[in-house]
Amino acid sequence: MKNNYHDMYFEHHHWLLKIRQTLIMLLSWCILLIPIIITISTYLAYRTNGHQGHFFWYYAEGFRELNFLVIILLFALGIIGVFCITMGYIQAQRTRGLTTKWPMFDMAIMPSKYTDEIENASDTWRVFLYGKKIKIFTPAKVNYYQ
Numbered sequence: 001m002k003n004n005y006h007d008m009y010f011e012h013h014h015w016l017l018k019i020r021q022t023l024i025m026l027l028s029w030c031i032l033l034i035p036i037i038i039t040i041s042t043y044l045a046y047r048t049n050g051h052q053g054h055f056f057w058y059y060a061e062g063f064r065e066l067n068f069l070v071i072i073l074l075f076a077l078g079i080i081g082v083f084c085i086t087m088g089y090i091q092a093q094r095t096r097g098l099t100t101k102w103p104m105f106d107m108a109i110m111p112s113k114y115t116d117e118i119e120n121a122s123d124t125w126r127v128f129l130y131g132k133k134i135k136i137f138t139p140a141k142v143n144y145y146q
Helices: 015-047 060-096 117-122
Strands: 125-131 132-137
Touching: 015 060
Parallel strands: none
Antiparallel strands: 125 132
């Protein structure tokens, strides 16, 4: 299988590139993780009255915002959980044949000769808008409607 890409980071040599990109990656992770660690540690100290964690700051409005953020994130997690469990249940029922399998797309609006080759052609643009076929530009050499 021929690779159509290459990455100098994973090739032999290029040591300066590897060192520079690794340092940038480590710095980026530090910039991401340090505020998270500080916030979690402070919030943990707030919730446990200083028995666990460490107070990096003492702002009352900051703790109110964190309480609100935790509530919002738990609500979002609950919604995502319900959605995932529901979709998993529906797919399991469809796989077992216990529910009707509705079509994922309408064949009436998709031409039967429509293929990935036509989709990926650089000079072809097709738009499906509200179930109607709209031909913007099609080259003369390709006939979609045979």
